Amino acid sequence: MIEFRFQDRVITAEEGQSIGAALHAAGIRSWRTTRFGDRPRGLFCAIGACFDCLLTVNGRPDQRACQTVARPGDEVTA
Amino acid sequence: MIYDLAVVGAGPAGLTAARVAARRGLSVALLDAYAKTGGQFLRGAAQPRLTGVDVRLGRRVWAVEKSQERFEIHASETTTATTLLVATGAHDRVIPFPGWDLPGVLTAGGAQALVKGERVKPGEEVVVAGTGPFLLPVAVTLLDAGVRVKEVLEANRPSPRMAAALARVPSKAAEALGYARRLAEARVPYRTGHAVVAAHGEDSVEGVTVAKLTRDWKPYAWRTVDCDTLAVGYGFTPQADLLVQLGCRTEGDHVTVDDHQRTSVDGVLAAGEVTGVAGAAAAVVEGALAVHALIGAPPPRLLAERARLRRFARALELSYPVRDGWQHWLTPGTLVCRCEEVTVSALEEARDLGADDPRTVKLLARPGMGWCQGRMCGHAVARLTGHDPAPQKRPFAQPITLADLTLHDREDST
Ligand SMILES: Cc1cc2nc3c(=O)[nH]c(=O)nc-3n(C[C@H](O)[C@H](O)[C@H](O)COP(=O)(O)OP(=O)(O)OC[C@H]3O[C@@H](n4cnc5c(N)ncnc54)[C@H](O)[C@@H]3O)c2cc1C
Ligand code: FES
Numbered sequence: 001m002i003e004f005r006f007q008d009r010v011i012t013a014e015e016g017q018s019i020g021a022a023l024h025a026a027g028i029r030s031w032r033t034t035r036f037g038d039r040p041r042g043l044f045c046a047i048g049a050c051f052d053c054l055l056t057v058n059g060r061p062d063q064r065a066c067q068t069v070a071r072p073g074d075e076v077t078a
Numbered sequence: 079m080i081y082d083l084a085v086v087g088a089g090p091a092g093l094t095a096a097r098v099a100a101r102r103g104l105s106v107a108l109l110d111a112y113a114k115t116g117g118q119f120l121r122g123a124a125q126p127r128l129t130g131v132d133v134r135l136g137r138r139v140w141a142v143e144k145s146q147e148r149f150e151i152h153a154s155e156t157t158t159a160t161t162l163l164v165a166t167g168a169h170d171r172v173i174p175f176p177g178w179d180l181p182g183v184l185t186a187g188g189a190q191a192l193v194k195g196e197r198v199k200p201g202e203e204v205v206v207a208g209t210g211p212f213l214l215p216v217a218v219t220l221l222d223a224g225v226r227v228k229e230v231l232e233a234n235r236p237s238p239r240m241a242a243a244l245a246r247v248p249s250k251a252a253e254a255l256g257y258a259r260r261l262a263e264a265r266v267p268y269r270t271g272h273a274v275v276a277a278h279g280e281d282s283v284e285g286v287t288v289a290k291l292t293r294d295w296k297p298y299a300w301r302t303v304d305c306d307t308l309a310v311g312y313g314f315t316p317q318a319d320l321l322v323q324l325g326c327r328t329e330g331d332h333v334t335v336d337d338h339q340r341t342s343v344d345g346v347l348a349a350g351e352v353t354g355v356a357g358a359a360a361a362v363v364e365g366a367l368a369v370h371a372l373i374g375a376p377p378p379r380l381l382a383e384r385a386r387l388r389r390f391a392r393a394l395e396l397s398y399p400v401r402d403g404w405q406h407w408l409t410p411g412t413l414v415c416r417c418e419e420v421t422v423s424a425l426e427e428a429r430d431l432g433a434d435d436p437r438t439v440k441l442l443a444r445p446g447m448g449w450c451q452g453r454m455c456g457h458a459v460a461r462l463t464g465h466d467p468a469p470q471k472r473p474f475a476q477p478i479t480l481a482d483l484t485l486h487d488r489e490d491s492t
Contacts, residue, residue: 014197016113021196029181029282036419040281042181044416044454046188046196047118048111049169049317051449051477052179052416062477069113 004074006031013070020046020053020065023076031055031065032078081107081132083372084151084159086139086320089117090358091350092165093126094365100130102373107131107157111138111476117167118187119358121195138476142320149345161345163368164321165361166475168314168351173400174458175407176276178310179416182283186216186311193223200225201307205286207231207274208311210398214257214268216309221264228305230261231272233291233312234398243393250390273297275407277308295403312400314355315457315467319475321348328469330354337381338371339364347371356391363387402461414462415455417448425462436460446470449477 001012006023013022020043023031030040032054044052046066053065056077083099085092088110096108108115108131115133116123137153142162151157170185177183182201184192186208189200203226206217210232217230244251261268275297276287285304289297316332326333327342332354339347349368350361363384370376408414410423420443428442436459439445445459446452451472452459460467 017196017198021192021198024192024200025196025198034419039179039419040181041179043184043192044179044188045170045185046191047169049450049453050185050416054449067112 002070002072004070004072004076006076007078011070011076017070018066019055019057019063019068019070019074019076022070023065079105079158080148081105081157081159083107083161083163083369084109084149084157085163085165086110086142086151087117087165087167087350088112088115088133088135089165089167089350089361090119091167091361091365091368092117092163093120093128094362095163095165095349095368096131096133097126097128098366098369099372100128102369104369104372105132107134107159109134109137109139109151109153109157111136117361118191119361121191139320140474140476142324144324144343144345147345161347161372163339163347163349164318164352165348165350165365166317166320166352167361168316168355169453170311171313171315171400171457172310172454173312173404174412174414174422174455175274175404176409176412177278177283177286179413180277180279180283181281182279182306183277183308183310186213186309187314189307189309190216190219193219199223200309201305202226203228203305204307204309205229205231205274205288205303205305206309207233207272207286207288208313209233209400210311210313211254211394212311212313214254214261216311217266217268218257218260220309221260221266227261227264227266228303229272229288230266230268231274231288232268232270233273233295233401233404235270235293237397239393240397243390243397247386247390273404273407274308274310275300278302282306283308289407291403293401295401296406297403312457313395313398314351315453316352316355316469317453318348318352318469319472321346321352322469322471323473323475331467331469333469335364337367337376339368340371354388354391355395356387360384360387360391400457400461405462414458415445415448415452417450417454418444418446420445420455422462425459429463434463436463436465439463 030042048067082104349364
């Protein structure tokens with residue numbers, strides 16, 4: 001198991017798991033809102049095709065949570 | 079180094095091709111955007127040994143350039159090869175309904191991927207809906223993971239064509255029977271002629287509206303079902319961006335190939351779902367066939383197997399179409415494009431202004447102009463403007479960063 005931070009929470013993930021899957025498993029189902037309607041977004045396609053799951057990883061914005069493998073100590077924000 | 083063969087996509091098709099080509103003494107590079115090989119079907123399974131193949135993972139190929147007799151394949155670095163095989167697979171085909179953008183609504187393939195690839199339960203109480211035989215293995219995967227599957231809803235009705243096709247492929251018939259038995263044991267209802275026509279909830283799904291459908295998918299007899307997750311899929315769409323960029327001929331939603339998996343563009347091969355959705359077994363056969371474009375006549379056994387699997391896929395396609403009746407589920411405020419948040423009424427306004435094809439609608443109302451480049455709304459926007467869905471020409475197969483471009487500028491200037 002590894003640990004990373006999402007906002008002010010510590011999330012545990014299995015080795016090789018994506019950040020999106022680990023957040024979903026931790027009961028966090030959305031991590032950003034849309035530009036116009038302020039609608040919540042999380043996982044949808046889970047294979048990198050829909051771009052719903054974007055978040056910021058270690059300061060790099062617009063990363064697909066479902067395609068980004070969680071690393072120990074990652075700082076993840078919306 | 080210039081490879082004899084570069085394979086983009088390490089699913090069943092690409093893996094098979096790379097392995098066969100290396101065994102025949104060709105120099106091979108295998109590229110995939112993901113951190114592991116296996117693609118959508120084998121995901122999570124043990125990583126196969128690929129002796130003699132240069133495997134490059136985490137490489138999102140965003141464009142391919144053809145220059146003289148070779149291909150430059152651009153990802154975070156550039157790979158050069160004399161022959162290119164594109165085996166980039168498919169993604170779920172989805173259609174809009176009110177509430178489909180609520181968290182907790184997942185694609186059917188996405189729900190499957192979470193369990194198989196990530197060992198994560200998509201939810202506790204799940205409704206599975208859409209069309210096509212893929213809904214059955216998804217429901218069984220969820221059951222096996224300890225999820226409560228409340229109902230499986232198939233929008234189409236059983237077709238005699240499908241029964242006949244199954245009778246000709248005993249292995250598929252046995253597989254279908256196995257799924258049906260597992261669902262029956264777990265007392266999960268499988269209802270044909272039913273669909274989820276809306277999802278409800280504040281920040282996440284709390285329930286769905288289920289309706290019975292007429293043969294052309296007009297809903298009637300509505301009821302609600304409580305659930306925390308919906309897995310919904312209406313078949314798959316080939317992911318043929320790189321091939322379309324290169325100018326390969328397409329037919330319907332896929333790229334056309336000959337007996338050697340050759341596309342209409344010299345030196346460009348295609349295998350697997352990009353040549354028409356037909357599943358993992360067909361992808362393996364096509365991957366093996368593609369190598370014969372480089373080494374000689376394809377074995378008749380492989381050609382016969384491909385023909386058999388393609389016939390079966392064709393029967394599936396005809397038995398589980400997406401019928402236009404889904405448009406009755408829409409309300410004026412339903413999002414069609416999730417990225418740019420374009421509603422049904424915004425599309426209608428564009429149409430009233432005279433936009434009658436997907437391209438003009440796109441320019442006026444912006445559906446398909448966001449991050450996903452129309453991958454999620456392509457089918458809906460095409461049908462809502464009375465057109466057949468076709469592969470879209472996207473300037474980049476994957477979003478690229480400024481860093482990628484500057485890297486290439488630097489290379490160009492040296
Ligand atoms: C989400 C999902 C789940 C599925 N689950 C199952 C299942 O459980 N069982 C089943 O029988 N079928 C499943 N399918 C159907 C699947 O399409 C076939 O079974 C089979 O995997 C197709 O093989 P393929 O080699 O054509 O493509 P895929 O297996 O889809 O492999 C394509 C590969 O190409 C890579 N790729 C795509 N674009 C790029 C790019 N631009 N640059 C670099 N790499 C790229 C992808 O990362 C992927 O690894 C699923 C499909 C989807 C979309
Ligand atoms: S969930 Fe679709 S891209 Fe990540």
